[in-house]
Amino acid sequence: MGAREALSARALNRALLERQLLLCRADLPVVPAVERVLGLNAQDPNLPYLALWNRLSAFTIDDLTVAIEHRELVRSTSMRATQHLLSVADFRLIRPQLAPLLRRVQRTAFGRRTAGADPAALVTEARDLLADGRTLTRPELGRLLARHWPDADPAALGWSVQYLEPVVHPAPSGTWNVRGATPFARADWTGVHREPTLQDACLLIRRYLAAFGPASAADARTWSGLGGLREVFDRLRPELRVFADASGRELFDLPDAPRPDDDAPAPVRLLPEFDATLLAHADRTRMMTADVRRRVCDGAAVAATVLVDGTVAATWTTKTTADTVTLTVRPFRPLSPTDHAAIEGEATNLLTFTHPTTRHRVDLMPITDD
Incomplete structure (x- = not known):
C-alpha cells in the first residue's frame, strides 16, 4: 500500500x-x-x-x-x-x-x-x-x-x-x-423507524463525511455520541478515499467531496454558540488551537465565536439595554486593522438582522489571556 x-x-x-x-x-x-x-x-x-x-x-x-x-x-x-x-x-x-x-x-x-x-x-x-x-x-x-x-x-x-x-x-x-x-x-x-439498520448506519456516515469530512471514526463518534463506528467505516472503506492528517492519523472522505485549496479565502464569520463546525471532530485543530479550545469549550458550554481566516480568533456576546444592543468581541490573538474592519462590518450586519429597530454598537476588546 x-x-x-x-x-x-x-x-x-x-x-x-x-x-x-x-x-x-x-x-x-x-x-x-x-x-x-x-x-x-x-x-x-x-x-x-x-x-x-x-x-x-x-x-x-x-x-x-x-x-x-x-x-x-x-x-x-x-x-x-x-x-x-x-x-x-x-x-x-x-x-x-x-x-x-x-x-x-x-x-x-x-x-x-x-x-x-x-x-x-x-x-x-x-x-x-x-x-x-x-x-x-x-x-x-x-x-x-x-x-x-x-x-x-x-x-x-x-x-x-x-x-x-x-x-x-x-x-x-x-x-x-x-x-x-x-x-x-x-x-x-x-415515519421514524423503531430499529436501526446497518444500511442506515452506512448512509449516516456518508452524510457525516459530506458535511464534515475528511474525518476519522473517532471524529464521527464525537459528533454523534455513537460507539461502534469503526466497523461501519471499515465496511465503507472500499468506496472511500483515505487520507492522513499531519500526525499520520487515518482520515476518510467521499471521493468527489470538495476539498478547496489551502489558500482559498475564508471571510469573517460570527458563529453562534454550539455551532457544529467546532464540535464535529475529536481533533479540532482544524478550527482552533488546544489553548483556544479550552477557553471556548468550557464544560458543557460552547461559546459563540468569531472566525478570522477560517479559525477561531475571538468570542462574541451581546447585551441589550433600553435603547442599544452591544456586541462585544474578545480576541485571542492579534488582529490586523483589516481584520478589525471586517469583524466590525460583519457584527453590524448581524445586529441589523437580530435587532433591526434597535441602535447598534460593536466593541472590540483588547486581547484576553484567560
Whole structure:
C-alpha cells in the first residue's frame, strides 16, 4: 500500500468550511441548507437562525419559522443527546441510530430518580398521553406520568420520555425568541423507524463525511455520541478515499467531496454558540488551537465565536439595554486593522438582522489571556 496523501490542518479547515457553507454564503432554500450541513444545534431557539444567517445569502427569520411551522424541519433530541433541528428525512435516518445512546443517557441521568418505572411501560403510557395529536409540555407530561409512578420524580419522568421515545417539539417552540416549557408531541407522522439498520448506519456516515469530512471514526463518534463506528467505516472503506492528517492519523472522505485549496479565502464569520463546525471532530485543530479550545469549550458550554481566516480568533456576546444592543468581541490573538474592519462590518450586519429597530454598537476588546 502506498503512502496516503497527507492533509494539513489548513486543508482540513477549508474542506470543512466549504461543506458547512462558511466559505461563501449559499443561495439555497432553508431545508436543503439544513440537510447540507446535517442539522443545526437548537438548544436555544435562536441558534439555528444565527447559523443560517452565516451560511445563506438571502435568509430571513420568516424563512426558518415557516419551515418549522410547516413541519418541514423538526426539533428533537439528537446528536450527543442535545436538541437539534433536522429535516424530516434526516430525523428518520438519525434518530434510530441514536436510540441506544439516548437510552444510556436516560439511565445515567434519570435512572435513580425514576426507579420503579419500567422504561417500556413509561413509553407506552407517554404515547397514550400524547395520542390523537395531543401536545403536552415536559412538566405537564411528567406530572401525569407521576400518577402511575408516584414514588418517581415527575421532572425526571418527563425528561426521560425524550430519551426513550422519538418525540418532537412542535412550533411555536423552537422559533425565533420563543422560549419556555418544551412541548412534546409524538413523532409517528415523520415515519421514524423503531430499529436501526446497518444500511442506515452506512448512509449516516456518508452524510457525516459530506458535511464534515475528511474525518476519522473517532471524529464521527464525537459528533454523534455513537460507539461502534469503526466497523461501519471499515465496511465503507472500499468506496472511500483515505487520507492522513499531519500526525499520520487515518482520515476518510467521499471521493468527489470538495476539498478547496489551502489558500482559498475564508471571510469573517460570527458563529453562534454550539455551532457544529467546532464540535464535529475529536481533533479540532482544524478550527482552533488546544489553548483556544479550552477557553471556548468550557464544560458543557460552547461559546459563540468569531472566525478570522477560517479559525477561531475571538468570542462574541451581546447585551441589550433600553435603547442599544452591544456586541462585544474578545480576541485571542492579534488582529490586523483589516481584520478589525471586517469583524466590525460583519457584527453590524448581524445586529441589523437580530435587532433591526434597535441602535447598534460593536466593541472590540483588547486581547484576553484567560
